[in-house]
Amino acid sequence: METNITWLWLPTVLFAHAFAGFWLLKTLLLHDPQALSFCWRRRRPVSKSVLKARALQKANEAACAATADVVLHLPKGAGPKAPVIVEGIDQDAEDLDAASLDVEAVPSVDSLYEDVPVPQLAGNMRVEPLTLEWQRLGCSYRAATGTKVVLQDVYGRAAPGEMQALLGPSGAGKSTLMDILAQRKSVGTLSGVLLVGGRPVSRGFIRKTAYVPQDDNFVPTMTTMETMRFYAAIILPDSIGRAGRQQRVEEVLDAVGLGTHHKTLVGGVLPGGLMLRGLSGGERKRLSIAAGILAAPSVVYLDEPTSGLDSFAALTVMGYMKRMARSNGQIVIASIHQPRSAIWSMFDTVSLLSSGRLMYTGPRDGLVQWFASRGYNYDAGLHGVASDWALDLVAIGFHKPKRFYGHTITNKEQLFAASAAFVARYREAAGIKGEPQAPASAGSIAGLSGKLRGAMRRSSAGGSSRAAAAAAAAAAAAAAAGSAASLAPSGASSGSLSSASGGDQLEPAPAPLWATGWWSQYAACLGRELLAVTRNPADVAGRTLTFSWVALLMGLLYFNMPLDASSLRGRLNLLFNGLVFFCLMPYVSMSLYTADKKFYIADASAKLYRAHAYYAAKATATVPFQVLSALIFTFTVYGMAGLRPGAIHILQNGVVTSLLYVIAVQVLHCCAVLAPNQDAAFMLSIMWSTVQLLMSNFFITFNDLRFKWLSFLRWFSALYYAFEGLSRVEFGSAKFDCSGGVDPAGVTFLKQLMPNSKFLNLSAVTNALINPGPDCVADTDALLNYYQFLRPFKTTVAILLGYWGITHLLTYCAMVMVARRERR
Numbered sequence: 001m002e003t004n005i006t007w008l009w010l011p012t013v014l015f016a017h018a019f020a021g022f023w024l025l026k027t028l029l030l031h032d033p034q035a036l037s038f039c040w041r042r043r044r045p046v047s048k049s050v051l052k053a054r055a056l057q058k059a060n061e062a063a064c065a066a067t068a069d070v071v072l073h074l075p076k077g078a079g080p081k082a083p084v085i086v087e088g089i090d091q092d093a094e095d096l097d098a099a100s101l102d103v104e105a106v107p108s109v110d111s112l113y114e115d116v117p118v119p120q121l122a123g124n125m126r127v128e129p130l131t132l133e134w135q136r137l138g139c140s141y142r143a144a145t146g147t148k149v150v151l152q153d154v155y156g157r158a159a160p161g162e163m164q165a166l167l168g169p170s171g172a173g174k175s176t177l178m179d180i181l182a183q184r185k186s187v188g189t190l191s192g193v194l195l196v197g198g199r200p201v202s203r204g205f206i207r208k209t210a211y212v213p214q215d216d217n218f219v220p221t222m223t224t225m226e227t228m229r230f231y232a233a234i235i236l237p238d239s240i241g242r243a244g245r246q247q248r249v250e251e252v253l254d255a256v257g258l259g260t261h262h263k264t265l266v267g268g269v270l271p272g273g274l275m276l277r278g279l280s281g282g283e284r285k286r287l288s289i290a291a292g293i294l295a296a297p298s299v300v301y302l303d304e305p306t307s308g309l310d311s312f313a314a315l316t317v318m319g320y321m322k323r324m325a326r327s328n329g330q331i332v333i334a335s336i337h338q339p340r341s342a343i344w345s346m347f348d349t350v351s352l353l354s355s356g357r358l359m360y361t362g363p364r365d366g367l368v369q370w371f372a373s374r375g376y377n378y379d380a381g382l383h384g385v386a387s388d389w390a391l392d393l394v395a396i397g398f399h400k401p402k403r404f405y406g407h408t409i410t411n412k413e414q415l416f417a418a419s420a421a422f423v424a425r426y427r428e429a430a431g432i433k434g435e436p437q438a439p440a441s442a443g444s445i446a447g448l449s450g451k452l453r454g455a456m457r458r459s460s461a462g463g464s465s466r467a468a469a470a471a472a473a474a475a476a477a478a479a480a481a482g483s484a485a486s487l488a489p490s491g492a493s494s495g496s497l498s499s500a501s502g503g504d505q506l507e508p509a510p511a512p513l514w515a516t517g518w519w520s521q522y523a524a525c526l527g528r529e530l531l532a533v534t535r536n537p538a539d540v541a542g543r544t545l546t547f548s549w550v551a552l553l554m555g556l557l558y559f560n561m562p563l564d565a566s567s568l569r570g571r572l573n574l575l576f577n578g579l580v581f582f583c584l585m586p587y588v589s590m591s592l593y594t595a596d597k598k599f600y601i602a603d604a605s606a607k608l609y610r611a612h613a614y615y616a617a618k619a620t621a622t623v624p625f626q627v628l629s630a631l632i633f634t635f636t637v638y639g640m641a642g643l644r645p646g647a648i649h650i651l652q653n654g655v656v657t658s659l660l661y662v663i664a665v666q667v668l669h670c671c672a673v674l675a676p677n678q679d680a681a682f683m684l685s686i687m688w689s690t691v692q693l694l695m696s697n698f699f700i701t702f703n704d705l706r707f708k709w710l711s712f713l714r715w716f717s718a719l720y721y722a723f724e725g726l727s728r729v730e731f732g733s734a735k736f737d738c739s740g741g742v743d744p745a746g747v748t749f750l751k752q753l754m755p756n757s758k759f760l761n762l763s764a765v766t767n768a769l770i771n772p773g774p775d776c777v778a779d780t781d782a783l784l785n786y787y788q789f790l791r792p793f794k795t796t797v798a799i800l801l802g803y804w805g806i807t808h809l810l811t812y813c814a815m816v817m818v819a820r821r822e823r824r
């Protein structure tokens, strides 16, 4: 008890500020590289890759501008006979057949994209051409009101090189269908058959596909290039090598027009609410697409790829997808709302859904003819793009002016009749026998994509399931409707189509479930986590500063306590208060934990990486920073308050406080994963914290409990074990000097408190309390006995470590379970 350890706080506080300042400065420079330009004047030269990317971007824009020249405009109130203004083309309205406005005038759109580079596939990457066919797909949910059927009896197919549009009003079931086709659907009762190359879908199919969701799932604090490198490290095979990966990333970024944005932050709302400026909405969408097509998948699913994009950006992106599909033999299936005519003309085939029913599937040109055969007529001059008209036609629940729409679908009966007619024609043409699908009954909820595959395999196809038959069916439907021209998807190149018509000869090679090994995934996730935590000012830097400042305040309150018996109460209070702080502090990061959950669920649905690789990386990236902030707090308070001197005591105190903090963080993380939303997570966490505080043995000792059996709750109180550990470090086998005696004011208080006590009024007793003598020592083991803090320090540490391990295990299991249960 000889050393003065007050000095400990100063280097700790200095280190904390330097450490937090370093990360804050790094983040600031990332936002604004010129932020410190006043320190030096030299401008950084523009790198070669940026110059190259800028040149490519220009070429890209020039090609797209040419397309813009042929966009058609109809003057207000234009009818079929009204003059048509065609920008850039000197042509009379009479020369243009009104019916061909949306289709014929823009087929050259493909040729306009010939100059736009489609990246060559690097190294040994190749696209495996696959044919998809789906039959009798259905999906239903159990709802409070009974079974809710959201998809019923849906058929279709897609061949290599084909771009297919999924059309339908909101809630029609487009995303559901796409989720099923992408093998990402894990909730609801599913039925039907999905065939890949004529065979039941296999486990590795998901590796050959890419799904670009409507909402992206990027870390806002990463740059465009870092984000792409992360995906490249995860989804490109290890064999491609570092250089090959980088080359592919650059090519794809150039292709989607992000070549000049390598160093731009993705941006968005950070967990915690901070808004980070970065890519615009359209650029983020293009980044999603870039990440999706990085691994050259055989099938690319795009959920509303043009929503949120301005029309030029939408055209550029879809133009690229079209060329990519054509050159590489990839299938692109995109759900789309209100495509502009140039985009509509890029689609080879269309599936139209409404209220979960299939209204049409087949060549784009056949859509109008099919409905015409049912008496629903399209007037190009009046109705605009055919897709808009088709959407209007199948939308119900709104008033539809007869003068504008003529004969149209107005209610569910008509809608279901039209759907049944198409499905019957399709089945007949494809030679599919058996009963059409009954509404899926609410059976057990399929919890796994494995279950989905199982269900799909077991489900009867109701006849031969040949891809070519479906093509024939679509063609037959269109032919029956009087269309001679639409026997094949209009846009697909003959090369890729010929392989498509013999689609079932394309044998899918089995793909491994993961593209990369455990370590590659771990390293990529670790890199991403480190960037996420160090660049979010509310995370590492913010927490370090908060810990340091709260520690300074607490240290000032208990500053330099005397090393004698008069400080016993203060010491005990300080130990407890510090531990309470560790239990409560993780609450400020609740939004980080809920954001993590969202991230993981989205990545898990894409089967991006192994759950344990992600979890291990997350723990590796976060635990050291958590321990560091706990130690900063501990050392600052320890020094300022003058707790028990000695390196071993300081170290032991640090071990216990760090353990309690990482436990508290983990419990809150676990609650965030288990709870359906943040409010519920707070409720769960508060229940835990309450048990920690009440069962700490501090406010009421277990011996004083009226209902002794309640003391079993202490097994859940990590705070109790930590308090015991710290008390033993501070007071174990210590002798505190008590020669100063009890404060006279305290003796006076005692006398007033117990006015009838005759002993307290004896001057001998009063003297003994105020002047106990120069050799008075307080044996603090008595204190430990009073609290029943008898466990050896090592046992306490082992218990806390076990507690921490269990919280991790629970979090991991909860995460995996929730990811399976959540909607995908």
Ligand SMILES: Nc1ncnc2c1ncn2[C@@H]1O[C@H](COP(=O)(O)OP(=O)(O)O)[C@@H](O)[C@H]1O
Residues within 6 Å of the ligand: 141, 148, 150, 168, 169, 170, 171, 172, 173, 174, 175, 176, 177, 187, 823
């Ligand atoms: N987990 C679910 N439980 C109940 N109904 C759902 C669930 N997920 C989607 N739905 C319903 O399924 C229907 C189709 O949804 P969705 O496929 O997202 O439509 P779209 O993408 O065409 O707008 C909607 O009515 C939606 O409310």
Ligand SMILES: [Mg+2]
Residues within 6 Å of the ligand: 174, 175, 176, 303
């Ligand atoms: Mg949708």
